[in-house]
Amino acid sequence: MKTYSLALIPGDGIGVDVTNATMDVLNVAARRFGFALSPQSFPWSCEYYVETGAMMPEDGIETLRNFDAIYLGAVGWPDTVPDSVSLHGLLLPIRKAFMQYANIRPHRLLPKIEGPLKAEGFDILCIRENTEGEYAGAGGRVHQGTPNEVATEVSVFTRLGVERILRFAFEQARNRRGHLTSVTKSNAQKYSMVFWDEVTREIAEEYPDVTVSHMHIDAMAAKMVMTPQDLDVVVASNLFGDILTDLGAAIQGGLGLAASANISPDRANPSMFEPVHGSAPDIAGKNIANPIAAIWSGVMMLEHLGEATAAAAVLSAIETATGQGIGIRPGLNTTDEITTAIIAALEA
Ligand code: NAD
Numbered sequence: 001m002k003t004y005s006l007a008l009i010p011g012d013g014i015g016v017d018v019t020n021a022t023m024d025v026l027n028v029a030a031r032r033f034g035f036a037l038s039p040q041s042f043p044w045s046c047e048y049y050v051e052t053g054a055m056m057p058e059d060g061i062e063t064l065r066n067f068d069a070i071y072l073g074a075v076g077w078p079d080t081v082p083d084s085v086s087l088h089g090l091l092l093p094i095r096k097a098f099m100q101y102a103n104i105r106p107h108r109l110l111p112k113i114e115g116p117l118k119a120e121g122f123d124i125l126c127i128r129e130n131t132e133g134e135y136a137g138a139g140g141r142v143h144q145g146t147p148n149e150v151a152t153e154v155s156v157f158t159r160l161g162v163e164r165i166l167r168f169a170f171e172q173a174r175n176r177r178g179h180l181t182s183v184t185k186s187n188a189q190k191y192s193m194v195f196w197d198e199v200t201r202e203i204a205e206e207y208p209d210v211t212v213s214h215m216h217i218d219a220m221a222a223k224m225v226m227t228p229q230d231l232d233v234v235v236a237s238n239l240f241g242d243i244l245t246d247l248g249a250a251i252q253g254g255l256g257l258a259a260s261a262n263i264s265p266d267r268a269n270p271s272m273f274e275p276v277h278g279s280a281p282d283i284a285g286k287n288i289a290n291p292i293a294a295i296w297s298g299v300m301m302l303e304h305l306g307e308a309t310a311a312a313a314v315l316s317a318i319e320t321a322t323g324q325g326i327g328i329r330p331g332l333n334t335t336d337e338i339t340t341a342i343i344a345a346l347e348a
Pocket of ligand 1: 014074075076077078256257274275277278279280282283288289291293330
């Protein structure tokens with residue numbers, strides 16, 4: 001029987017609850033579709049930082065390298081560890097070390113979920129560059145604590161990085177409805193974003209079957225609210241993609257429904273799957289976190305591992321559950337009730 005090794009990093013807060021829920025569902029899918037999951041859980045989190053002074057051990061990346069995939073719940077506990085420390089100590093190093101340069105986030109309404117918009121028929125795939133750009137980590141602070149203090153945060157756009165994320169996005173568009181919208185701010189940012197636009201035009205020549213639109217990030221934010229149904233695949237830099245996908249989560253009904261995958265396309269390294277949301281300290285420990293975003297991220301993991309039939313069945317079970325009115329509004333059902341309904345639909 002095919003067995004997939006999974007590194008689980010449940011993390012903090014509701015990250016733990018939604019990881020448990022996801023594994024409960026995926027184990028049922030594995031049994032039903034004839035494969036096995038072999039998970040190993042790592043306690044890397046803000047609690048681990050408080051105990052050890054680091055978000056993960058020094059050999060953490062090497063430890064993860066040989067797994068088939070990594071599944072992460074959510075990391076962050078701002079009361080004890082600054083967010084900049086938890087993010088730069090775990091999530092960002094994993095994305096960069098394993099060249100998970102494509103962050104993919106689907107935005108559409110599941111059955112019976114009423115988003116905040118009038119638009120209903122949207123189906124957007126956001127692709128965010130995940131390793132460089134505004135989050136490259138280049139910069140510094142000088143004269144700290146003096147009136148002359150200076151902080152710089154330098155965006156880094158390489159030809160290699162921009163070409164590969166655009167090719168990835170064009171491939172996705174080719175396999176969907178054939179339209180790609182590239183989002184920049186090239187009127188104001190005249191080096192990096194003009195460069196991105198130029199490379200988009202170059203790569204577009206390799207994909208004559210894909211139509212391309214160029215939009216500025218501000219106009220795109222409005223479009224995602226006014227006419228999201230016109231969008232197919234959207235590609236953006238690290239910061240812009242980060243912001244747009246929270247907007248995407250909002251229009252699909254909330255963070256509890258927004259899934260994501262950090263893909264390392266050449267498959268030399270493991271990819272990582274995680275819901276868009278964070279550790280939600282405000283609802284942690286209350287059994288009311290919606291696990292759908294996390295379970296949908298598990299669907300993306302099964303797809304990546306090559307278990308397309310099982311992935312489709314889990315997604316269909318999620319749709320059956322929301323179609324029955326389960327998990328369609330924050331606080332309507334407990335985490336356990338939503339998980340049980342999805343498992344029941346999967347086993348039916
Ligand atoms: P958050 O996503 O944790 O929560 C924002 C709001 O959405 C909260 O009101 C929360 O209750 C709600 N929410 C989130 N997920 C939900 C779910 N599954 N079901 C129901 N409601 C849900 O964002 P935040 O409050 O800005 O950040 C909290 C911590 O999480 C911070 O430390 C932050 O750095 C971290 N964070 C981590 C990740 C990650 O690990 N990928 C992502 C975002 C934020």
